[in-house]
Amino acid sequence: MARVLIVNIPAEGHVNPTLGLVKQLIDRGEEVVYVCTEEYRNKVLQTGAEFRSYPFQVDPFSYDPDLKPAPYKHPSQFANMVVRGIIQKIVPEILQVIEGDKYDYFIFDSLMGWGGTIIAQRLGIPAVCSIASFAFVDPLGSEQGLIDDDIENVYESTLELAQQLATQFNVPAPSIQELTKHAGQLKLVYTSRYLQPKADQLDDSFYFAGTSVVPRKDAPNLPLAQLLDPHKQTVYIAMGTILNRDLAFYKLCFDAFQHLPIQFILSSGKDTDMGSLADCIPSNFIVRPYIPQLEVLERADAFVTHAGMNSVSEALYYNVPMVMIPLTSDQPLVSNRVQELGAGITLDHHTLTAEVLRETLMQVLGDSSYRQQAGHIGESLRQAGGYIQAADTIIRQFSKIKQQI
Known part of the structure; x- marks a missing residue:
């Protein structure tokens, strides 16, 4: 039996796959021993793990200026977010939480980068390294690689801060590439090699496990059998747990879809005040702050x-x-890959209209190839x-290492 330390960042999309x-x-x-912020205590305890929390701002990806999602125009901006927003703020807290402990191996989220x-x-x-998105063959922002005076300043300030942290923690100073590199003897990626972009450029230390789907005991009960019309198609709408307070987008959905003979289920987010839209919700919409996503997706015709x-x-x-309407971070990369494989269509949120949204949804629902391609990818995820x-x-990997020591 080994003693394992797991450290994660406070985000549903990074905790749930683990x-x-x-x-x-x-x-x-x-x-x-699982270390994260207090809001994830109950979710982790249900696995049987010991839970410890580090202090951090509630919902940091919405309110912390260093962590608030933004499009990256250059890899230095992504590196700066990792160092300033995550490493500087949580690594000292984590080290304090586990001070004096002994562990055999360690699992950490990839967004911690050099912090792990x-x-x-x-x-x-x-x-x-636990990778909840695609493995980054190239750092976020590499596809644009724009360089100006601001980027140069970000580059210099990021390396300066990294040097200070290296001195503080008594470890070697990293290069700019090492700040966001997927480190560790093993990299666990929660997707398939088929879906992963540029998978042929990743070595054997990357293990593709497929989608990690487990029942969520904290999900609210929604009587779908009673609510859904079996004679209508079902479409699920959700914008995640970080960027889900855009009332203008929800109003756009109501305008686009209100006259369609389709059942829509919209997850508005537990902290979103929908009061101003209460009189605008069409009769073909079910709107809830939090939806049991897995149960809905099992029945959905489109998302x-x-x-x-x-x-x-x-x-x-x-x-x-x-x-798909990508907003920030790795979302354009994800949506572009799904579109490339024929399982969906990507729209630009800057130019989105009700007409475009409606026509695109009807295209996805009306052309069976999208469902077929989604099924092909889904099979690769289930078989991983x-x-x-x-x-x-x-366990096999670290049993070998232990025997060699």
Whole structure:
């Protein structure tokens, strides 16, 4: 039996994919200590892991200026977000939470970047990088690579801060590339090689586990059998848990879809005040603050989404084609890949109109090829092995390392 440390960032799309893995590790006799923010305590405790929290601003990706999602025009901006928004703020807190503890290996979220390397080096143990999005063959922002005076300043200030942190933690200073590099002896990616862009450029240290789908015990009960008309198509609309307060977008959906003979289910977000739109909700819409997403996707004919990796992976797992409206971060990369493989259509949120949104949805619903391609990708995700084989791979990997010591 090994003692395992898992550290994650406070985001649903990064915590949810790890839960099945944690349960499997525990079922195989591993002792797991999971460190995240307090809001994820109950979700983690349900796996059987020991939970510890580090202090962090509630909903930081909405309110923290260093973490608030934004389009990256150059890799230095992404590196700056990782160092300033995540490493500087949470690594000292995590080290304090685990001070004096002994572990055999360590699993950390890929958005921690070099921060995961710092913790692994301080503990003197091997590490697994948990990648909840695509593995980045190229850092975010590389596709544009714009350089101006602001980018130069970001580059210099990022390296300066990294040098200060290296001194503080008594570890070697990193290069700009190492700040966001997927580190660790093993990189666990929650997708398939088929869906992963440029998979042929990734070495054997990357293990593709497929979508990690486990029942969510904290999901609200929604009597779908009573609410849904079996004679109508069902379309699910959700914009994730970070960028879901855009009332103008919800009004656009109401205007676009109100006269269609389709049942729409819209997840507005638990912190979104829909009061000003209460009189605008059409009769063919079910609107709730929080929806049991997996249950809805099992029944959905299409999904209107921001193209967050977790949402897209879960939709494809259930063979659901998509209308994708990427907003920031890795979402354009995700949506472009799904469109490239024929399982959905990407729209530009800057020029989006009700007419375009309606016509695009009807195209996805009316052309069976989108459903077929979503099913092809879904099969690759289901056949990848999931968290069961991922747990086997991790235990086997670190059993070998332990025997060599």
